[in-house]
Amino acid sequence: MANExxxxxxxxxWKKITLLESTAGLLGWDEQVCMPPxxxxxxxxxSALLAGLIHSELAKTGLGxxxxxxxxxxxxxxxxxxxxQEARRRQSRALKIPNQLVExxxxxxxxxxxxxxxxxAKSDFSQFLPFLEKIIHLKREEAAAVGxxxxxxxxxxxxxxxxMDCAQLDALFDELQTPLTTLVAxxxxxxxxxxxxxxxxGIEAQKLLGEAAAKALGFRFDAGRxxxxxxxxxxxIAPGDCRITTRYQSEGFLESFFGVLHETGxxxxxxxxxEACRAEPWCQAAxxxxxxxxxxxxxxxxxxxxxFWEYFLPIAKAMFGAELDDWSLERLTGCLHAPRRSFxxxxxxxxxxxxxxxxxxxxxxxxxxxxxxxxxxPQAWNHLFHELFxxxxxxxxxxxxxxxHWAGGGFGYFPTYTxxxxxxxxxxxxxxxxxxxxxxxxxxxxxxxLLSWLREKIHRVGRSKTAQDICHAATGSxxxxxxxxxxxxxxKA
Amino acid sequence: MANExxxxxxxxxWKKITLLESTAGLLGWDEQVCMPPxxxxxxxxxSALLAGLIHSELAKTGLGxxxxxxxxxxxxxxxxxxxxQEARRRQSRALKIPNQLVExxxxxxxxxxxxxxxxxAKSDFSQFLPFLEKIIHLKREEAAAVGxxxxxxxxxxxxxxxxMDCAQLDALFDELQTPLTTLVAxxxxxxxxxxxxxxxxGIEAQKLLGEAAAKALGFRFDAGRxxxxxxxxxxxIAPGDCRITTRYQSEGFLESFFGVLHETGxxxxxxxxxEACRAEPWCQAAxxxxxxxxxxxxxxxxxxxxxFWEYFLPIAKAMFGAELDDWSLERLTGCLHAPRRSFxxxxxxxxxxxxxxxxxxxxxxxxxxxxxxxxxxPQAWNHLFHELFxxxxxxxxxxxxxxxHWAGGGFGYFPTYTxxxxxxxxxxxxxxxxxxxxxxxxxxxxxxxLLSWLREKIHRVGRSKTAQDICHAATGSxxxxxxxxxxxxxxKA
Numbered sequence: 001m002a003n004e005x006x007x008x009x010x011x012x013x014w015k016k017i018t019l020l021e022s023t024a025g026l027l028g029w030d031e032q033v034c035m036p037p038x039x040x041x042x043x044x045x046x047s048a049l050l051a052g053l054i055h056s057e058l059a060k061t062g063l064g065x066x067x068x069x070x071x072x073x074x075x076x077x078x079x080x081x082x083x084x085q086e087a088r089r090r091q092s093r094a095l096k097i098p099n100q101l102v103e104x105x106x107x108x109x110x111x112x113x114x115x116x117x118x119x120x121a122k123s124d125f126s127q128f129l130p131f132l133e134k135i136i137h138l139k140r141e142e143a144a145a146v147g148x149x150x151x152x153x154x155x156x157x158x159x160x161x162x163x164m165d166c167a168q169l170d171a172l173f174d175e176l177q178t179p180l181t182t183l184v185a186x187x188x189x190x191x192x193x194x195x196x197x198x199x200x201x202g203i204e205a206q207k208l209l210g211e212a213a214a215k216a217l218g219f220r221f222d223a224g225r226x227x228x229x230x231x232x233x234x235x236x237i238a239p240g241d242c243r244i245t246t247r248y249q250s251e252g253f254l255e256s257f258f259g260v261l262h263e264t265g266x267x268x269x270x271x272x273x274x275e276a277c278r279a280e281p282w283c284q285a286a287x288x289x290x291x292x293x294x295x296x297x298x299x300x301x302x303x304x305x306x307x308f309w310e311y312f313l314p315i316a317k318a319m320f321g322a323e324l325d326d327w328s329l330e331r332l333t334g335c336l337h338a339p340r341r342s343f344x345x346x347x348x349x350x351x352x353x354x355x356x357x358x359x360x361x362x363x364x365x366x367x368x369x370x371x372x373x374x375x376x377x378p379q380a381w382n383h384l385f386h387e388l389f390x391x392x393x394x395x396x397x398x399x400x401x402x403x404x405h406w407a408g409g410g411f412g413y414f415p416t417y418t419x420x421x422x423x424x425x426x427x428x429x430x431x432x433x434x435x436x437x438x439x440x441x442x443x444x445x446x447x448x449x450l451l452s453w454l455r456e457k458i459h460r461v462g463r464s465k466t467a468q469d470i471c472h473a474a475t476g477s478x479x480x481x482x483x484x485x486x487x488x489x490x491x492k493a
Numbered sequence: 494m495a496n497e498x499x500x501x502x503x504x505x506x507w508k509k510i511t512l513l514e515s516t517a518g519l520l521g522w523d524e525q526v527c528m529p530p531x532x533x534x535x536x537x538x539x540s541a542l543l544a545g546l547i548h549s550e551l552a553k554t555g556l557g558x559x560x561x562x563x564x565x566x567x568x569x570x571x572x573x574x575x576x577x578q579e580a581r582r583r584q585s586r587a588l589k590i591p592n593q594l595v596e597x598x599x600x601x602x603x604x605x606x607x608x609x610x611x612x613x614a615k616s617d618f619s620q621f622l623p624f625l626e627k628i629i630h631l632k633r634e635e636a637a638a639v640g641x642x643x644x645x646x647x648x649x650x651x652x653x654x655x656x657m658d659c660a661q662l663d664a665l666f667d668e669l670q671t672p673l674t675t676l677v678a679x680x681x682x683x684x685x686x687x688x689x690x691x692x693x694x695g696i697e698a699q700k701l702l703g704e705a706a707a708k709a710l711g712f713r714f715d716a717g718r719x720x721x722x723x724x725x726x727x728x729x730i731a732p733g734d735c736r737i738t739t740r741y742q743s744e745g746f747l748e749s750f751f752g753v754l755h756e757t758g759x760x761x762x763x764x765x766x767x768e769a770c771r772a773e774p775w776c777q778a779a780x781x782x783x784x785x786x787x788x789x790x791x792x793x794x795x796x797x798x799x800x801f802w803e804y805f806l807p808i809a810k811a812m813f814g815a816e817l818d819d820w821s822l823e824r825l826t827g828c829l830h831a832p833r834r835s836f837x838x839x840x841x842x843x844x845x846x847x848x849x850x851x852x853x854x855x856x857x858x859x860x861x862x863x864x865x866x867x868x869x870x871p872q873a874w875n876h877l878f879h880e881l882f883x884x885x886x887x888x889x890x891x892x893x894x895x896x897x898h899w900a901g902g903g904f905g906y907f908p909t910y911t912x913x914x915x916x917x918x919x920x921x922x923x924x925x926x927x928x929x930x931x932x933x934x935x936x937x938x939x940x941x942x943l944l945s946w947l948r949e950k951i952h953r954v955g956r957s958k959t960a961q962d963i964c965h966a967a968t969g970s971x972x973x974x975x976x977x978x979x980x981x982x983x984x985k986a
Binding site for chain 1: 508509512513515516519520523527528529530531532533534535536538539542543546713714715716717718730731732733734736771
């Protein structure tokens with residue numbers, strides 16, 4: 001076969017894989033947003049079947065042969081070259097992980113999620129423990145099957161953040177820990193500042209405000225939608241179909257609003273991947289860290305600025321009426337930054353958030369290598385929490401049961417949140433340097449210049465470069481802890 | 494292999510097929526209810542892929558071998574015997590229809606639906622014509638592949654209504670046509686009666702009323718949901734997951750309400766199939782005619798009775814306030830029956846509805862055997878419409894473009910609506926005979942006795958018997974046009 005028809009063969013195979021993946025994506029979205037509770041056990045089996053089908057396609061000998069030939073005479077086009085590499089990475093993982101393990105993980109994780117939700121509601125770790133143990137056992141098997149150097153955690157991390165490993169993470173997190181605990185310790189003088197305007201904020205009005213903001217940022221509603229779910233998330237299901245969610249509380253509008261901004265950031269990345277290429281291996285997010293950088297950038301580096309609220313506060317006031325009468329621009333933006341110790345990650349401010357991640361990273365590493373038995377997790381969590389935050393965890397609902405990730409098998413996922421914060425700060429510094437005054441854009445509700453910059457430097461690149469290379473090309477330097485620490489110190493000032 | 498392990502093998506294979514079918518079902522539901530418009534073309538490809546995967550599973554040699562052995566020594570259990578028969582029927586169809594044709598049909602029909610919607614909105618048949626021609630061509634290929642006696646239509650009809658054919662349909666429809674046209678002709682004296690209370694009916698209140706009614710009838714919301722779509726439908730996606738939809742107009746509540754009753758009827762059937770067996774071949778609706786009988790029974794034979802409204806009118810009045818002040822029980826129920834000539838099938842009363850079906854049945858037979866070229870459809874429609882209804886069709890939006898079915902490849906589907914009406918009337922007559930006074934149940938909002946009768950005689954039977962046998966066992970006689978004509982004449986009286 002000539003190179004051209006080999007590429008056609010790769011694209012045809014990948015199209016099928018992408019179609020199956022997008023179907024699995026819809027099953028997952030629907031499970032969180034629409035599915036009635038009695039549909040749970042059947043849905044678990046559907047998800048397991050789809051995971052198995054995807055795995056079989058990836059493991060096919062024909063795919064391996066095509067890749068071998070393409071590797072022997074690599075395509076000239078860099079995107080096609082990246083596709084060959086990515087397809088090889090996926091196939092190699094698939095061949096190493098037995099189909100049975102893939103299906104078992106999908107099934108157990110799908111079953112574990114309602115159990116976790118119930119255990120969290122009751123603050124009863126013992127309900128969740130047998131599932132957690134099973135999941136850790138399976139993830140350890142997965143790491144062993146993939147193979148690793150240094151630490152089994154690296155095998156799992158690599159799936160979310162290709163090129164990253166524990167050695168690099170340990171170094172970054174060690175650099176961060178002391179400055180972060182110092183910033184948080186200094187925060188107690190800001191305890192009196194409220195975290196948000198409290199009142200009665202109609203859900204419909206919150207939804208309209210969120211949609212208006214997502215639209216203003218550039219989210220395409222003809223190719224996406226906004227729904228409600230227990231945990232806000234973004235699912236880039238397919239080309240032309242990207243769905244975001246948030247959650248509402250009637251006593252305040254900021255949780256739903258920042259949820260929308262965050263997920264819109266993810267959504268803009270998904271919608272910015274070149275639609276015509278979406279079935280090609282290179283055409284996806286570079287890594288979860290880069291994905292998270294887009295959500296954090298819009299949520300924190302744009303959505304918490306004074307200039308952003310110069311535009312959006314009048315709109316919010318118009319929508320919510322008297323509830324915001326006493327809220328000046330100064331008073332509102334004053335709420336948005338003050339670090340304060342908190343038990344719950346998803347409610348944390350920008351600064352403490354990263355301490356929450358460092359905690360989880362250390363614990364999941366130990367769970368995985370067996371140095372921490374799952375049964376001791378609550379105790380270990382509470383101990384480390386006290387060390388980092390200086391607070392005593394009241395119960396497991398406010399401790400080790402708060403996050404869905406481990407119930408979903410997402411070991412190795414947490415660090416990508418802080419990587420996202422680091423990338424976001426570094427990207428934003430570069431964008432401001434290159435584009436000059438962004439504040440006057442934001443003040444007018446204009447975000448197109450910033451979005452274009454992100455489209456060019458990040459979105460359109462897809463996975464044709466590694467996360468580190470994208471960072472270097474966009475900002476002129478490797479990922480560093482300095483831009484984020486600088487950003488956080490400026491908030492404090 | 495012993496019989497037991499052969500059955501296990503059949504069940505294992507069918508489980509996979511059912512999982513794939515339920516996934517295709519979710520893709521279809523989502524397309525109508527949630528999917529953003531830009532996701533259309535990708536969704537078409539997902540649906541085509543799933544159709545192809547299901548087809549491949551059905552066509553597998555291993556399945557054929559298992560069935561052959563089970564046919565050689567049939568299982569003692571009648572449900573298992575029915576499973577073997579149904580699996581054979583499906584495999585035999587799958588082997589006859591090439592995979593490529595299945596995928597092509599799924600793709601073309603998915604593409605055709607938005608084109609049809611646009612053509613209907615513009616009342617421009619020429620936009621839809623090329624797709625219609627393509628679909629007819631493919632359906633003709635399908636009929637040829639399946640094989641037929643008498644008329645190619647039989648090959649398609651058999652998929653929706655196993656055991657039914659044109660000869661039987663022609664006989665039933667010939668019996669119906671004259672009495673129905675007579676009833677409709679007599680209806681002009683009732684022109685002055687309004688079709689519904691007109692006013693301002695909040696969508697939220699309509700939704701609450703619909704949910705209350707569905708719940709009262711027995712629809713399980715922990716295993717189902719109610720949404721909004723352009724065309725009301727019911728999708729029994731999976732065990733524990735049955736979804737119904739309706740559509741709302743703010744100037745009247747009866748369209749959405751009867752939409753809910755109708756789809757609830759379908760939903761009760763799906764929810765009444767034994768959940769633990771849902772992955773076995775026998776455990777599905779016996780036919781579309783029987784399915785439709787359940788929706789028509791609840792919509793028309795229950796939901797349009799005076800006793801039903803004795804219970805529900807006070808609830809509706811409480812929900813809609815002043816808008817129903819002038820509506821007595823007599824005045825409301827007076828609206829619900831009067832036959833009146835109408836152009837639109839889905840807006841038709843119980844009597845004229847069947848004339849709409851007879852029209853479509855005659856036309857689609859001719860389209861399929863080629864005696865009516867697709868380009869001449871509008872002319873032929875309008876001509877036959879005038880003959881049956883005595884009215885001149887103003888435009889194709891009110892004529893041959895009104896229904897989605899042909900755009901979805903549903904040739905052979907329409908007759909099942911009138912079969913449903915016939916079965917419904919015959920079932921209801923038998924239920925009333927057996928259960929005695931149902932009116933006092935309805936008056937109190939109690940529907941459990943009727944539902945139990947339907948569960949026992951119809952729902953739990955699944956496809957373990959043919960539609961005709963279910964009818965005979967439940968009512969003591971074969972399907973006849975008499976109970977429905979009697980029912981319609983009583984309405985008139």
